[in-house]
Amino acid sequence: MPLVELKGVSKRFGKVVASSNIDLRIEDGEYVTILGPSGCGKTTLIRMIAGILEPSEGKVLIGGRDMDGVPIEERDIGYVFQNIALFPHLNVLENVSYGPIAKDADQEEQRKVPARYLGLVNLLDRMKMFPSALSGGEQQKVALARALASGARILLLDEPLSALDARVRMDLRYELRRITKDLGLTVLHVTHDQEEAMTVSDRIVLMRRGRIVESNTPEMMYRAPKELFTANFIGETNLLDGVVVASGDERTLVELRDGSVMGAQPSQFEPGDAVVISVRPECVHVADDGLSAIVRSMSFMGTYIRITAEADSEDILGFDVRVPRGRDFNIGDHVHLGWSMESALVYPRPPGGIAEAVKLE
Ligand code: ATP
Numbered sequence: 001m002p003l004v005e006l007k008g009v010s011k012r013f014g015k016v017v018a019s020s021n022i023d024l025r026i027e028d029g030e031y032v033t034i035l036g037p038s039g040c041g042k043t044t045l046i047r048m049i050a051g052i053l054e055p056s057e058g059k060v061l062i063g064g065r066d067m068d069g070v071p072i073e074e075r076d077i078g079y080v081f082q083n084i085a086l087f088p089h090l091n092v093l094e095n096v097s098y099g100p101i102a103k104d105a106d107q108e109e110q111r112k113v114p115a116r117y118l119g120l121v122n123l124l125d126r127m128k129m130f131p132s133a134l135s136g137g138e139q140q141k142v143a144l145a146r147a148l149a150s151g152a153r154i155l156l157l158d159e160p161l162s163a164l165d166a167r168v169r170m171d172l173r174y175e176l177r178r179i180t181k182d183l184g185l186t187v188l189h190v191t192h193d194q195e196e197a198m199t200v201s202d203r204i205v206l207m208r209r210g211r212i213v214e215s216n217t218p219e220m221m222y223r224a225p226k227e228l229f230t231a232n233f234i235g236e237t238n239l240l241d242g243v244v245v246a247s248g249d250e251r252t253l254v255e256l257r258d259g260s261v262m263g264a265q266p267s268q269f270e271p272g273d274a275v276v277i278s279v280r281p282e283c284v285h286v287a288d289d290g291l292s293a294i295v296r297s298m299s300f301m302g303t304y305i306r307i308t309a310e311a312d313s314e315d316i317l318g319f320d321v322r323v324p325r326g327r328d329f330n331i332g333d334h335v336h337l338g339w340s341m342e343s344a345l346v347y348p349r350p351p352g353g354i355a356e357a358v359k360l361e
Pocket residue numbers: 013016017018036037038039040041042043044045192
């Protein structure tokens with residue numbers, strides 16, 4: 001039985017439609033991230049599951065039971081919200097012990113469980129401190145330990161790692177996945193950070209303007225996004241306007257705006273169709289022929305150099321070159337760029353143009 005289900009859920013605040021007709025099933029034990037740009041409705045969605053907000057329409061079900069009118073404390077939910085709400089009059093240990101005590105766990109458990117999770121977030125030495133004396137990142141870790149210690153079967157995490165340093169954030173996200181998998185918890189994790197979503201989730205639900213754009217495993221969201229918005233939001237991509245000149249079982253051939261004909265994966269498009277090709281920077285390489293372009297900028301990224309080049313069509317393309325070879329390029333160089341047909345995807349050209357289709361708000 002799915003543990004969390006949303007059926008036709010909408011939420012309006014006056015004229016603002018924060019959620020629009022959302023259908024979503026989260027299976028028992030699944031780790032799902034809700035990803036999307038700021039203001040797309042992620043927090044609203046998670047708050048309706050928690051019972052902090054009531055849907056304007058539709059139903060939230062947990063374990064098959066309609067949650068209409070059921071308060072948060074009866075929903076079997078542990079949560080970490082953006083504005084961390086620790087109990088200010090309780091110290092760190094008391095905050096984390098709150099769940100086990102409220103649940104009337106036995107003495108042994110009341111002692112062991114909070115210490116286990118405080119150890120995990122490296123805060124055993126802060127046990128006696130009050131929230132006001134902690135940094136934002138430390139408060140976030142306490143909130144996380146408290147949610148885990150609550151013993152709830154569902155965890156709702158709204159940007160739970162946002163106040164942490166990049167390095168700590170990286171370590172903690174692996175820990176978070178490992179612990180929640182060990183405990184068999186169902187997790188809904190809200191983030192606007194696509195790298196975080198890629199690394200922790202079983203499945204990513206991508207939202208835009210109050211709606212779900214698409215939902216799939218991180219790998220499929222990256223390798224085979226169904227929508228242009230997804231291709232652009234998850235990872236980076238080059239988007240090029242063109243017209244199909246040939247289409248078959250092995251490839252689609254597209255004439256770009258500068259007249260060059262480039263290949264892409266097979267598709268359902270017919271010659272004459274207006275399309276957009278999406279090809280990721282790591283798949284673009286310098287070739288003997290192909291798209292003619294001038295190198296405009298070079299950025300050192302560590303193991304590779306990101307080069308941007310302007311094609312004759314005025315399209316700007318990014319491509320990556322391993323560091324030793326990257327040094328062979330200079331701004332102003334004339335290059336030809338190509339890619340393997342399998343690495344390029346084809347989408348219908350959006351009526352409102354590419355910029356509108358991938359716009360973040
Ligand atoms: P962020 O990543 O910036 O936190 P989000 O994706 O979580 O954004 P929400 O906080 O769910 O987005 O907001 C979705 C939309 O609903 C926004 O336009 C927001 O201004 C609006 N909204 C949210 N809560 C309220 C409210 N209580 N009253 C009025 N409008 C609201």
